Amino acid sequence: MAKPTPLSGFPELLPEQRFVEQQVVDTLREVFELHGFAGIETRAVEPMDQLLRKGDTSKEVYVLRRLQETDAGTDAGLGLHFDLTVPFARFVLENAGKLEFPFRRYQVQKAWRGERPQDGRYREFTQADIDIVGKDELPFHHDVEVTRVMVDALSRLEFLPPFRLQVNNRKLIQGFYTGIGAPDPAEVMRLVDKLDKLPADTVRGMLVEEAGLSAEQADRCLELATIRSADDSFVDRVRALGVEDPLLEEGLAELAALVRGCAGLTGEKVSIEADLSIARGLDYYTGTVFETRLQGSESLGSICSGGRYDALASDGRTTYPGVGISLGVSRVLVPLLNRGALVADRKVPSVVLVALTSEETRGESDAIATALRTNGVPCEVAATAQKFGKQIRYAERRGIPYVWFTGDAPGEHQVKDIRTGEQVAADPATWTPPTDDLRPKVVSSTDQEQQ
Amino acid sequence: MAKPTPLSGFPELLPEQRFVEQQVVDTLREVFELHGFAGIETRAVEPMDQLLRKGDTSKEVYVLRRLQETDAGTDAGLGLHFDLTVPFARFVLENAGKLEFPFRRYQVQKAWRGERPQDGRYREFTQADIDIVGKDELPFHHDVEVTRVMVDALSRLEFLPPFRLQVNNRKLIQGFYTGIGAPDPAEVMRLVDKLDKLPADTVRGMLVEEAGLSAEQADRCLELATIRSADDSFVDRVRALGVEDPLLEEGLAELAALVRGCAGLTGEKVSIEADLSIARGLDYYTGTVFETRLQGSESLGSICSGGRYDALASDGRTTYPGVGISLGVSRVLVPLLNRGALVADRKVPSVVLVALTSEETRGESDAIATALRTNGVPCEVAATAQKFGKQIRYAERRGIPYVWFTGDAPGEHQVKDIRTGEQVAADPATWTPPTDDLRPKVVSSTDQEQQ
Structure with missing residues (x-):
């Protein structure tokens, strides 16, 4: 056998690198368990119809076939999961009768996407997810809890660069867009989410042409997106824009409570800020949304994201709301390991x-x-x-x-x-x-x- | 979404069951690291030509395809690994220049086989492997070492039933078959390996018809296979059969050294015995071979197997001999968890x-x-x-x-x-x-x- 070459998008680590990853995973697990989160693993495969429910990701899925499969056997229609949220939602529905709610779980596993590999984006990668799921209802204080847990965990990853957690609330922005009279608040949200990739002027033009806003409405949306604060002072700045809407008020109250609830935990290692430009585009979040930047690796984009789903899962009779965050372990570590910025001393x-x-x-x-x-x-x-x-x-x-x-x-x-x-x-x-x-x-x- | 149902062959655990599995994996890892074994993980996929080198397992492989793949893209020809040995051999060749030999590694990961699911046999399962690999040569004492490590690890799994490790040596049986004049010792080995599934009389018939032995030669092969001992007394019993062959002598010396080398470590929890019926059929072992039975779960077959490969990997210029054992974590645990024999108290x-x-x-x-x-x-x-x-x-x-x-x-x-x-x-x-x-x-x- 000739010397094999690496497969692009499937990173592997040498022992002295794997040790670093193992230590990160151990620390995450220790913190998650200190907060009462139970570890689970789900199978690597899901039925394709489950994986394709979010139509947009269909191109990324790896489909399985048994080599000797001649008919449409039992494995036809299985694919590798591309995240840990879809399998977790299915796990909750499948086992609801055996779980105690609110159910806190962490899950550290590989996921697969057939994307074009690039720095921080791999075809096989490890995610570390925490979620809290309720039955029928899940009080807002769990949004604060899940944020505190991830802040605690990231704070203990001493050898990593500082993290900046950015939080927003969909109710806040959706209420604001409704309050200014936007005909399609969801479309506004989708376009505002492009601000991290496109210039503000371009987004302004799209808001007018694609979301049907007036130039003045578009300006106010962009003005809202410029608001950032490390404390709850963003509330006054939003109020100063003079928009009134009940959903906006609810969002402001939640986001302020979240920022205040994490105040004692942040510091040089992990900072948190309300950032009203964060929208998480197409995902099905209904309240709190998170993104996270790693200092010195901003080009990777968000390395730890999540938010509140009012319906993480539903079987028609019962709805399971959830709130969670997912840390891209490979996305954070593999670029640092590859350029030798982190290694074990043995x-x-x-x-x-x-x-x-x-x-x-x-x-x-x-x-x-x-x-x-x-x-x-x-x-x-x-x-x-x-x-x-x-x-x-x-x-x-x-x-x-x-x-x-x-x-x-x-x-x-x-x-x-x-x-x-x-x-x-x-x-x-x-x-x-x-x-x-x-x-x-x-x-x-x-x-x-x-x- | 209607309530999902489990996928046959893809077991999943509730939190109170996953805790048991996690504790087993933690204990294994702790013991492996105490013995200086470094943890690695390999990617889940290998090129199909690698996976199909052992022709016999081809039917078990899951082939991958990207859903949107229209041409023979870069991922064409990838499959999920069906064990951890094939990927490890490839990892050693790929990274030989960056590894220190003898290289001790442990690896706890999932593997996939498209087999028909049954008790203890799953389509997705977790294996825990330890191997020691040398460059060009690997002294025999590493066979003893790897056995001692696994005996130490199994001994600490306190809540599991007792384990019985059965060891043999291919040199011993091959030398014996040569010594009695068998025309095709490898074929004899393949047939003797069927003794755990077929009656001795049936195997005797096959030895005569398929391996070209005389009735008397067949009897002596079967007599050899009845020899078992917890100490090195098997040596005298083999000698009493009056067969002489240099390879047989080498095998006797190695097997006796292995049994003596583990003597101080065994006890009620883990016993070890020389069992001269163990052959490990088609696998490419060249010396020591292992199988392991779990008390009360004998119907599962061997739950921890392995042996010595004189050429675990080779790139044509350099050969990497190895010796290792693989514990079927899912095979041991999932049946016990499913029938409620093991559970965590929280x-x-x-x-x-x-x-x-x-x-x-x-x-x-x-x-x-x-x-x-x-x-x-x-x-x-x-x-x-x-x-x-x-x-x-x-x-x-x-x-x-x-x-x-x-x-x-x-x-x-x-x-x-x-x-x-x-x-x-x-x-x-x-x-x-x-x-x-x-x-x-x-x-x-x-x-x-x-x-």
Whole structure:
């Protein structure tokens, strides 16, 4: 077999990169569980009719076929899920009788889209979603809760650049458009959503031509979209535009409550702002909407998005409203890993290499390794009984910080920190490394520059 | 949307079942890392020509196609991987220049096969693989190592039934077949492998008719296959059959070393035995072979299999020998979960429900929850300010053991263990539950019967 080449759009990580991703996923999971969110996984496949309900994404779906399938077998009409929301909505309907509502779940899984690959956009990628789903109703305070959870989680991803969470509320903007007399508020929302890609003047022209607004109405919509604030001062600025509408008032109250509810949690690492230009175009959100930018990676677009669905799922009799956020784990990490901005300081989990004096005494080295593992110290025994200098270089190449030398008697064991050269006597039954050395550490390029 | 129904062969778990699976995966990962194995993930797809190299599995492959694909685009010829060995071999070749050998990796991922679903056999399933791969050579002691790692891992899955690991060595049986003068030892191996499905008499007939053995040769092959021992006493029993062959000697020495090397690790939870009937039929093993039975689930067949490949991968210039074992996580767990033999004692990670006095004081309850989380205590705040009796039942339905009642002053907080009714004063800044309560526990049906 010739040397294989990577498949475009299907990123894979080396062990020292995968460790970074694993640490992100572990941190997310820990925070989600601290907030009472239960982990689930859904199958990778859904019936095509489910996947195509949002008509716009049809081109992205991977369809499955069994190689030996000759008829329209049971698998005909299955495709790989392109997000975790469609499968979750189906899971809730399918298992509603066995779930307790409000149901808080997190889900970290791969999804697939047949899009043209580009930086941050992959054909296979990992998403981390949190959602809270109610039965028939879901009070607004859960919108605040889900935001607080994601802010808490992102705050703990210490080695990543700062995040800026942008929130808005569809009721606010839809009420505003209704209040100024827009004939089709949904169309206005769709066009205003283009402001991050098109110049304001172009959008203004579209608002007049495609949404039937007067020039003055279009200007007010654009003026609303310029409003940003890190606190609830946006309320006064919207009021100053002099538009009145009950839905607008409801949206203002919700968005203000959300920004206030997160005030104590934000800081340098994660900031939050009301940004009245955020609309989330075609998605079926009905209230709160989120987008998130990663500092230094703004070209990736939103890396963590979501919002409130008044009908995440419905079986005709019961409706399940939900609110959730989805973090694009691959979208955030893979570009940083690919350009070497993040890497672990080891290629292996081992913190100790147990040196080998001769192949005949491998059993003794194994026994030391077993003793270390009993105390939770990851370690490995040297592969061959080379000269100790070579065994030390074996450890160095892998980033293993300690080498253990077996003594002839228990008191004669020595452990060497190969970074400093310091070598001390140690007992395998009790020795543990400093906590800081126990697991591989993530090194960001900023750290490396400081060294 | 009507209520969806499950897809046969694509099992999904409720939160209280997923917790069990997650705990198994966490334990496996912890043990693998203690032994210095690095975690990787490979993409879900491989080129079809790679997947079809083992011709026999072709019927099981799921082929992908982009829905809007009109030509033979870049994705034509991709399929979902049906195991983790094929992708790992490709990963090693693709990244050989960036890996350190011997390369120890673990990989816990889903795989897909379009087989007819049955108990323990699914179309989507999770595998946990460990492998050690060398460059050009891989000393035999790594066969012992990989077995020890899996024995260590299985030993820590406390809530699962006992495991019986059966080991053999292809050199041993191939050398034996050569030694008795079999014209086609590989064909003998393929037929002997049928002993777990067919009666010995039937296999004897096939050995004569299909492998060209004399009746006496066939009898000796079957006699070899009856030999089992938990220690290295099988060596004498094989020698007593009076067959001489250099490959047989090599196999005997390796298998004896493997059984002796694991002796200290086995016990009631995991037993190991040399079982000379194990051949692993069509797979490309060249030395050590493993199978594993789960007590009480013998009908599932082997739930953890593997062995030594002298050429796991090769690019023509360099050959990468490997030895590994693959645990069928879904095959072991899903039948036990489906019949209720295993379940977690909570539907949520929360150990505390913080009660809510009124919607107006939600901020105070949130502050208590934040304080508890700072100390690593998973918790959630009540969804609505119902009567406390209803809030306690809310906790009971989810299996949350503690309910926290907010006091008017810091000293007045109370926490109630709703299992015992005991209620004590507590400080949210310092209170933690007993360690045993911190995470949901796995309850096996044996435990339940004892209650």
